[in-house]
Amino acid sequence: MTTHSDEHHIISYRKLTGIWLILLVLTALTVAITRIDLGGFKVAGALTIACIKAGLVIAFFMHMKYENRLLQILLFVAVVTLAIFIGFTFFDVLYR
Amino acid sequence: MSITLQEQPTTDRGFWNDTGKTGIGSWIFSTDHKRIGLLYFYSVLGFFLVGVVLGLLLRLELMAPGRDLMSAQTYNALFTVHGVVMIFLFIIPGIPGAFGNMVMPIQIGAADVSFPRLNLFSWWLYVIGTVLVLLSLFTGGGAPDTGWTFYVPFSARTGTNVSLALFGVFILGFSSILTGLNFVTTIHRLRAEGMTWSRIPLFTWSLYATAWVQILATPILGITLVLVIAERMLGTGLFDAARGGDPIMFQHLFWIYSHPAVYIMILPAMGIISEIIPVFSRKPIFGYKMIAFSSLAIAAAGSLVWGHHMFTSGMSDTAVLVFSFLTFIVAIPSAIKVFNWVSTLYRGSISLDPPMLFALTFILLFSIGGLTGLILGAAATDVHVHDTYFVVGHFHYVMFGGTGFAFFAAMHYWLPKFYGRTYKTRPAVIAWGLMFVGFNLLYFSMKVLGMQGMPRRYYDYLPEFANLNMVATVGSWILAIGLVLMLVNLFKGLFKGAPFTGNPWGGATLEWSTPTPPPTLNFITEPVVTHGPYDYTALKHDVREADSGVTP
Numbered sequence: 060m061t062t063h064s065d066e067h068h069i070i071s072y073r074k075l076t077g078i079w080l081i082l083l084v085l086t087a088l089t090v091a092i093t094r095i096d097l098g099g100f101k102v103a104g105a106l107t108i109a110c111i112k113a114g115l116v117i118a119f120f121m122h123m124k125y126e127n128r129l130l131q132i133l134l135f136v137a138v139v140t141l142a143i144f145i146g147f148t149f150f151d152v153l154y155r
Numbered sequence: 156m157s158i159t160l161q162e163q164p165t166t167d168r169g170f171w172n173d174t175g176k177t178g179i180g181s182w183i184f185s186t187d188h189k190r191i192g193l194l195y196f197y198s199v200l201g202f203f204l205v206g207v208v209l210g211l212l213l214r215l216e217l218m219a220p221g222r223d224l225m226s227a228q229t230y231n232a233l234f235t236v237h238g239v240v241m242i243f244l245f246i247i248p249g250i251p252g253a254f255g256n257m258v259m260p261i262q263i264g265a266a267d268v269s270f271p272r273l274n275l276f277s278w279w280l281y282v283i284g285t286v287l288v289l290l291s292l293f294t295g296g297g298a299p300d301t302g303w304t305f306y307v308p309f310s311a312r313t314g315t316n317v318s319l320a321l322f323g324v325f326i327l328g329f330s331s332i333l334t335g336l337n338f339v340t341t342i343h344r345l346r347a348e349g350m351t352w353s354r355i356p357l358f359t360w361s362l363y364a365t366a367w368v369q370i371l372a373t374p375i376l377g378i379t380l381v382l383v384i385a386e387r388m389l390g391t392g393l394f395d396a397a398r399g400g401d402p403i404m405f406q407h408l409f410w411i412y413s414h415p416a417v418y419i420m421i422l423p424a425m426g427i428i429s430e431i432i433p434v435f436s437r438k439p440i441f442g443y444k445m446i447a448f449s450s451l452a453i454a455a456a457g458s459l460v461w462g463h464h465m466f467t468s469g470m471s472d473t474a475v476l477v478f479s480f481l482t483f484i485v486a487i488p489s490a491i492k493v494f495n496w497v498s499t500l501y502r503g504s505i506s507l508d509p510p511m512l513f514a515l516t517f518i519l520l521f522s523i524g525g526l527t528g529l530i531l532g533a534a535a536t537d538v539h540v541h542d543t544y545f546v547v548g549h550f551h552y553v554m555f556g557g558t559g560f561a562f563f564a565a566m567h568y569w570l571p572k573f574y575g576r577t578y579k580t581r582p583a584v585i586a587w588g589l590m591f592v593g594f595n596l597l598y599f600s601m602k603v604l605g606m607q608g609m610p611r612r613y614y615d616y617l618p619e620f621a622n623l624n625m626v627a628t629v630g631s632w633i634l635a636i637g638l639v640l641m642l643v644n645l646f647k648g649l650f651k652g653a654p655f656t657g658n659p660w661g662g663a664t665l666e667w668s669t670p671t672p673p674p675t676l677n678f679i680t681e682p683v684v685t686h687g688p689y690d691y692t693a694l695k696h697d698v699r700e701a702d703s704g705v706t707p
Contacts, residue, residue, distance in 0.1 A: 129343070140371045143459065148407045151462065151474035 068125035078119045085112050168575065169672035186271035187675055189573060192257030194278050199253055202244035202285070207635065209237040214597075214631040217624050220616055227614040231300035232315070234612060236292060238303030239320065243327050244285055246558055247416060250423035251334055251369075252281070254565045255362045257573060259338065261666040261673060262356045264347025264682040269340040273333050280330035287323030291316040302612060304413070307394040307405045311386040318387050321380040328373045328380075331419070335369030338362050347665070349684035356664045356688040357446050361426025364450040368415045368422075372458065376412035379405065406468055410461035418457040420554060421521075422450055424561030425492055428514045431568055432496050434662045435511035436503025439689040442495040449488035456485045466534050467541045475534050482532035489525055493518060508660070509583040513564035516591055520556025524549055527602065542612075545605025551598045563590075563641065568660075570649055575672045577655035578648025582640060589637030596630025664688045 085108050092104050118124040123134060167173055170189050174181065182190055213233055216224045225233070260268055268274050292298040295316030301309055310317050342355070342363050355363075383405070385391045392398030394405045433440040440446065462470060462478030496518055505511070527549045530536045540546065571577040600623040605611075609620045616624065658667040663686075669678055686693045 136367075137371055140458065144375065144411050147459065147462070147474075147477075148404075148411070150477060151403070151407065151470045152401075154471035154473035155469075 068122060070119060070122075070125075075119070078115055082112055082115060169670055170675045171672060173675050184275065186267070186275050188256045188260050188267050188271065188274060189673065189675075191274050191278050192253055192255070193573070195248060195252035195256060195281070196254075198278075198281065198285070199245050199249045202240050203249075206237055206241040206245055207638065209233055209240065211631055211635055213237060214628045216614075217616070218628040219625070220618055220621055222615075228300065230614045231612075232292075232298035235299050235302050239288060239299070239324070241554075242303050242416075243324050244288070246420045246554060247331060248281055248327070248334070249420075249562055250427065250558065250565065251338065251362055251365055251419075252278070254358075254427065254562075254569060255334070255338060255423060258569055258666055259359050259362055260341060260345070261669060261677050262359050262664050262688075263342060263345065263350050264665050264678065264684060265341060265345035266676045266678070268337050269344055270337050274337050277330045277333035277337070280326055280333065284323045284325075284327035284330060287326060288320055289323075291319035291323060295319060304409060305380070305383060306409075307383060307386065307402050310383055311394060318384050321384050325377050325380045328377045331369045332373045335366035335373070338366040339370065342366075347682045347684055351684075353444065354684055354687050355447070357429035357440065357443070357450075358423070358426035358664075360447040361422045361429070361450045364454040365419050365422045368419050368454050368458065372412045372415040372419075375408060376416075379408040379412065382408070403465070403468055403470060406465050407461070410464045414461035414464065415454075415458045417553075418453055420558050422453060424517065424558040425450070427561045427565045427568070428496060428517050429492070430662070430664065431510050431514040431564055432499050433503075433689045433691075434660050435506050435508060435514070436500050437506075437661070437691065438499055438503040439687075439691060440495070441498035441501075442491070443687070443689065445491050446495050449491040452488040453485060456481065456488065460485055460532075463532050463537070466537045479532060479534040483529065486525070486529060486532075493522055493525075507584075508567075509578075509580060509587060510564045510568035510660075512584060512587045513560050513567065516587070517557055517560045517564065520552050520560060520594070524552030524554075524556055527552065540605055542610055543605035544601040544609045544611055547611050548598045548600075548602035548605055551601070556594060556598070566645060569666070570645070571655040572666060573672050574649040575655055576649055576652040578645045578652055582644040586637045586641035586644060589640065590634055591637075593630045593632070593634030593637055597627050597634055598630075600624070600627040600630065658694075661691065661694055663691055663694055 089105055089108050092101070092108075097104055117134070123131060170187060174187075182194060185191065185194075212224070213230070216222075216230055216233075256268070256274065260266070295318075296314040297316060299305075299310075299313070299315050299317045299320045301313060301315075301317060305317065305321065342359060346355070382391070382393055386394055391400075393400045394402045396402060429440060429446055460478060460482045462474055463482045466475050466479070507515075527545070531540065531546060531549060567578070567583060604620055604623050604627075607620065607623075609616055656671050660667075665682055665684070665688075666673075668682065
């Protein structure tokens, strides 16, 4: 197919640095919440922050935000598949 | 489709000659997808034969109760190696690596795959993985004796050379991932002008669905195997209940890959059948869109059913219920395919050439294997036949009767195209008959034995199982004789047989429009596709008359 455009989106240093700083803040936050007693939400909190960080890296550093829709869908399929694999396994563990 | 324009036989032997390079380097360092396909073909065929010999030895040992031939430890090692070789060295890389590489780029009108060097690299990874697996048989504590499933806790404790074998399989996994990546990219990016998604041949569709499973599921196998190695070498305790681990977690991780891997094995085989049935019925395929869709549906649904291997492992009852239900869903797209093939045959002008005989056998054997799969997929009945010979019979029907016979069908269908010479029909039909009879004697006996309660993987059995075991062993000899006859006839034909030119079977897919054998760049002029892959009215001439010199 010839629908692929070879234009590369250039992300400014300003934006890249901004993302990097956000990632650093989130890392600090990950460490910080371990010091607060959240009970059962501790793991959920850590995983939420990790997901946001991974999302930022994929969207900006890996240019997924600027890729065409097809690539975004393909990545989405892969992530959903992984979520299902983990989810179904927990299905066993939770009800065992 | 410019079928009639490029039909002239080549006099220069196409890709065998036209690069001007000779010697082994022109093969093992070639980036031509056809050469890589042939490299894969001969590699996987070689290991298939190794696996066959191991299987024959196992059957010899089981011919009569008690010790016949080998010790129990040797027997354990043999069935493990038989499984590892057949699964990881033959049947997973088999059809995508060999026929996928050879045929798929031509079918979509491309000159090669998207990443030819990566393609070569994936074959080299296959070779490296293979060497490691083979080394593991003769070094360290001896050949692994865990069964091909490497279940913990035994695989974490046994003194045999499991770690090296696991590492070999880990590398083989990367070979599989790279092939998948290459195929997805190729099918998205390199289709010829006019090759819309609804004109893609069904073999290519099945490879596309397979490629996604290879990409998404194989990494999980890699991680799992590394975890077992870590368990053995570092004592991580991840799968050790005494240290807070969970042995069932291994089974989850292993089957998250290894069940979808079953579809890596069978989907391309179904694709081959979808190509052969319409060509030899002289009728467009019935339900093209549903067959293409069912490939994707099988790939998706098949990824959600791994728990049906674990009904008796101590998994939660809720999970058993869910996995059993999902397993039944997979039967729907599988049945769609079978019904569509049969509908294609209905009122077709069927010619029983060797590829068609193997394809029809596929439908029968796969249906038997698939339906016995439902007995195993239903939690209640599975408890009775779990880990019996019923399971062994079931998966040999699906994997050998299905994928194996599809592989033979593809050999008889496509290899003459790439060699420019063809085999004799009569010996091929006799070989098919022998294999069909031998196969059913061998594996149907196993199903009955399983129903009677004979457990799998046991070295010895009770006297009441003796008769059927003898039948199975005799069946294995008939099957082997048929196999040898088939291969001798095929390769004698490919190297010395009558010339094979043009489009003797009247296929409408693009590979039948290129010269025979195809040139390195596949097409003389870039093809423009104007009709679907099974639109035989567009093929104007009666090919049998036009190529009367050819006896396929």
